[in-house]
Amino acid sequence: MITDTDALARFCAEAASSPYVTVDTEFLRERTYYAQLCLVQLARPGTGDEGAVLVDTLSDRLSLEPLYELFRNKRVVKVFHAARQDLEIFQTDAGVLPEPFFDTQVAAMVCGYGDQVGYETLVRQVAHGHVDKSSRFTDWSRRPLSAAQMAYALADVTHLRRIYEVLARRLSETGREAWVEEELAVLTDPATYRSDPEEAWTRIKTRSSAPRFLAALRELARLRETLAQERNVPRGRILKDDALLELAANRPRTLEDLGKSRLLLREARRGEIAEGILAAVATAEALPPSEIPHAPEAHHRKPGAEALADLLRVLLKARAESAGVAQRLIASGAELDAIASGEGADVPALHGWRLEVFGRDALRLKRGEIALAADGAAVKVVPLA
Numbered sequence: 001m002i003t004d005t006d007a008l009a010r011f012c013a014e015a016a017s018s019p020y021v022t023v024d025t026e027f028l029r030e031r032t033y034y035a036q037l038c039l040v041q042l043a044r045p046g047t048g049d050e051g052a053v054l055v056d057t058l059s060d061r062l063s064l065e066p067l068y069e070l071f072r073n074k075r076v077v078k079v080f081h082a083a084r085q086d087l088e089i090f091q092t093d094a095g096v097l098p099e100p101f102f103d104t105q106v107a108a109m110v111c112g113y114g115d116q117v118g119y120e121t122l123v124r125q126v127a128h129g130h131v132d133k134s135s136r137f138t139d140w141s142r143r144p145l146s147a148a149q150m151a152y153a154l155a156d157v158t159h160l161r162r163i164y165e166v167l168a169r170r171l172s173e174t175g176r177e178a179w180v181e182e183e184l185a186v187l188t189d190p191a192t193y194r195s196d197p198e199e200a201w202t203r204i205k206t207r208s209s210a211p212r213f214l215a216a217l218r219e220l221a222r223l224r225e226t227l228a229q230e231r232n233v234p235r236g237r238i239l240k241d242d243a244l245l246e247l248a249a250n251r252p253r254t255l256e257d258l259g260k261s262r263l264l265l266r267e268a269r270r271g272e273i274a275e276g277i278l279a280a281v282a283t284a285e286a287l288p289p290s291e292i293p294h295a296p297e298a299h300h301r302k303p304g305a306e307a308l309a310d311l312l313r314v315l316l317k318a319r320a321e322s323a324g325v326a327q328r329l330i331a332s333g334a335e336l337d338a339i340a341s342g343e344g345a346d347v348p349a350l351h352g353w354r355l356e357v358f359g360r361d362a363l364r365l366k367r368g369e370i371a372l373a374a375d376g377a378a379v380k381v382v383p384l385a
Helices: 005-015 065-072 084-094 104-110 119-125 147-174 177-187 197-203 211-231 241-250 271-286 306-323 333-340 352-366
Strands: 020-028 036-043 052-056 077-080 101-103 370-375 378-383
Touching: 005 065, 020 084, 020 147, 036 147, 052 147, 065 084, 077 147, 101 104, 101 177, 104 119, 104 147, 104 177, 119 147, 147 177, 177 352, 197 211, 211 241, 211 271, 306 333, 306 352, 306 370, 306 378, 333 352, 352 370
Parallel strands: 020 077, 077 101
Antiparallel strands: 020 036, 036 052, 370 378
16 A cells, blocks of 8 residues: 555656556545545556556545656556546546546447456456455545455456456457547547536426526536535535536526525525525526527437437447447447448548448448348348349
8 A cells, every 4th residue: 555655756756667557446426526536556567566556546545646756657557447537537626637548338338348348247257257346346545445345446457457457468360449539539528527517407307498597407407516616515415416407497587586495405594505596596597598598409300310220220220230339339329320320421430440330331222332231140242233
C-alpha cells in the first residue's frame, strides 16, 4: 500500500521503463456529484502480485502528480477496463487524461467478445483466472482496508495484464488496431467529461414536446445541475427527475403554487432551491418564441422504411458474425432506422472502419444492388444484376 508521494514517485519511475501499466480505481459517488477517489491500483508487467501496488488516495501525505506524470509519458501505454468513469475522475480532478491509452472492454468488443463485456468474463475466458466479487460494493473510504478488499483491488490490475497482452496481439494479427484507436478517441476527448448545465435538459427523458414545457425543463435542469455541482451532491438531492418534470408541466409561479407539488422534496419547498425554481419558471415563461428550445430530433421509421430497417438488422447480424465484432459497436438500432429513412448520412455506421465492415453493404442493400439469402443457418449477400 502506497501512502506517500515519494513511494508513488519511485513506483512510477520504475513503471516508466515498462511498455505498459494497468490501472483501475475504486471510488464512491452515492452521496456526491463528483466521484470521491478512494484508491488507485497499478501494475507493471509481471506475474501474480509482482509489480502491483495500491495507492491510498485518501492519505494526507500523498499527491497524485507522479501518476499524472506517468499518464503524460507517451512511451508507456496506460491500460484500463471500461475506463470512462476512471478517466472522468482524473480529468475532473487534474485535467489529465492518459496517453497513450488502451481500454480492454473496447478491444474485446472489436475482437468478438460481445457487447460491453465485463471484466470477470475476460478474466475467465482470456486470463483463465477468477475474481472474488464479494468486495465490489464495500465502503472503499474506510481505513484500514480488509485483506479481502485489497485482494479484490489487486486482481483488477493483475489479471488485466494478461488480458491486455492477448487482446493487443489479436488486434495486431487482424490489423484492427486503428479500429480501437477510433473508438478510444471519444474517451480521450476532454469534452466527453464536461457536464454543461446548459445541456442538462437533453438527458432527461420526456414524451412532451410542448414549447413552454421544454423551456421550463431546460431552465429547471440548468438550476439543478448548477446547484448539484456547487454543493457537490447528487442531482436527486436537489430535484428528482419526476419532480422536475412535474414542475415543468405545472410551472408554479408562487410559493403557494410550489407547495401543491406532489413530488417535490421538503428541502426544495423553501430557501434557495424554491427561489431558484420560481426564477427558472419565470425565465422560461418570459422567453420569446425564437429562444424556446426544441426537442432533440430522433430518427423515426418513415412509412415504407420498416421492411428495409428489418433487413438492415439481418445484414448487421451477419456482418458482425463474419467480422467477429459486437453488433452494438458497429451500429445502433437508431442508426439503422436513420439509414432506412434516408437520414443517416452522418451516422457512425457509414464512416471509418464501420463503412468497410457494414455501411457500404447497407447502402447497396438500400439501393437494391444486393439481396440477402439463407445459406443453411447463415445469411449470405447476393449481388443483383
